[in-house]
Amino acid sequence: MKKRKSMNHKDRTFLLMILPIVAIFFLFNTLPLIRGAVYSFTNYKGYGSYDWVGIRNYIDLFTDIRVGKSYLFTFKYAVSGMILVNVISIMLALALTAKIRIKSTLRGIYFLPNILGGLIVGYIFSFIFTYIIPSIGTALNIGWMQNSILASERYAWIGVLIVGVWQAVAMNTIIYISGLQTIPAEIYEAGMIDGAGAWKTFSSLTLPMLMPFVSINLVVSTKNMLMVFDQIVSLTKGGPAQSTESISYLIYRNGMGGGQFGFQSANAVIFFIVIVAISLCQMWMTNKREEQL
């Protein structure tokens, strides 16, 4: 009897501790999510009155050229970024866990881009792209280098990609380093006895052992790259000719200032579904691979 009473008391304390926290979470995460979904069925401009328009916004989304372009850019950016970031950071992590001198200094330097804010990094690189590289191009008389990459409708996205990768590599490298440190040395010794070469060791020993970390990194880097915003603000503002307008930037720009609150809410709902679907897909795929090994 006494025991039961004290258990109830404990459960009540737990409930009192968690309820206010869940309430705040609901109020500023779930509620705006629901409100956003509701607005997506209206023609709300962000001010004044509005009407229900059913699924019109969703139909319009699929025919809107600007939205289509933003999805194209964002995916091109995220897919190339994800591949580049993971390839570079695996190589860097392997190098940084090898037997090298000044190891901790080097690790410290390679992690540096992660702590710097994306906006300021973007401004610094914007200067490199617009002044430094063209002036090198002029000095060496290399044609394609003489104009800023950010001014080219065709290649500006590569400029944004370089900056995004430059920053994202730092974080993924650290995760891969901690992954490599979980691999016991005996496995490598066994590999050496079997006479495995460097590539064979990497592809059949290191990489399979590293798979859980690859899965973390793929999900994290894809999600971050899909949500790219700061770099766009500081490098291109979506230009030239909207060729580097990311989905987040378009929602911000036209939803907040362009009178498309309802329409961009529909865009945001689709964007949310896309992100969830991609993340689940990636986790499912990497889980399957891990089981196979």
Next chain:
Amino acid sequence: MKKRTTNYMITLLLVLGCITVLFPLYMTIIIAFKQPAEMTNDIGGVLAFPSSWSLANFAEAIRVTDFWHSLFNSLIITVATIVLSILIHSVAGYVIGRNMMEKKSYKFLYFYIVSGMFVPFAILMMPLVKQTSEMGLDNRIGVILLYIVFYMPMNVMLYSGYLKNIPLAMEEAAEMDGASTWTAYWKVLFPMMAPMHATVAILTALGTWNDVMTPLVILSGDSGTTLPLAQLNFQTQFGTNYNLAFASYLLALIPILIFYIICQKQIINGVANGAVKG
């Protein structure tokens, strides 16, 4: 096994690779000290040392961007977010972590909160702007509150994961001595989670300090700016004076650089910890 010898080839390549990281910083420092007249069109003119290491640009940048004020805002927002995150998220992680194994409702709660990680800010942004201004929260308090909500999924996951390493016997012993669940938590468990507090503090700090989007849309005109936001405003007004601009960027980077130089080891460990546990 024979001892591996130092690989000088890789060391050399890595040192050379550092240029890609350090060059942008070098350039920032050099340009920040120069005068516009020194910025000739050729590459040497831009990258050579300045003729004098004058602090004039910095003084001007501090004045123009209202540096101290935005530094103060950034500090207050980041510190308040860290402290409140540690206090609130650890409680949430504790209650959920201790109950989710037996009780379905807490298991659901765990997934409910953690799935918040997939909600992009872009979808919350527009409704949140309306909501915060309706509630009179279009100010620093609102930004802090939102950060606490945004970082809750990650931190609850970290805390409840860490809790699995702490045996139930710890708080049961304290409760046997007559302490309530609440006191037992703060007296016994909270201090034991210190390593996770450090990880949470670092991850939350890096995220909030550099964030542009939240203060950009939430803070209304008269509630001031944060450091990154000040750079954005500065850029739209005085973007053409590069020396002034770079002095201002450098000023904005200095606080986090100092923090990094002092706590480099803890920061790298914290980030690695967070990713591996998560």
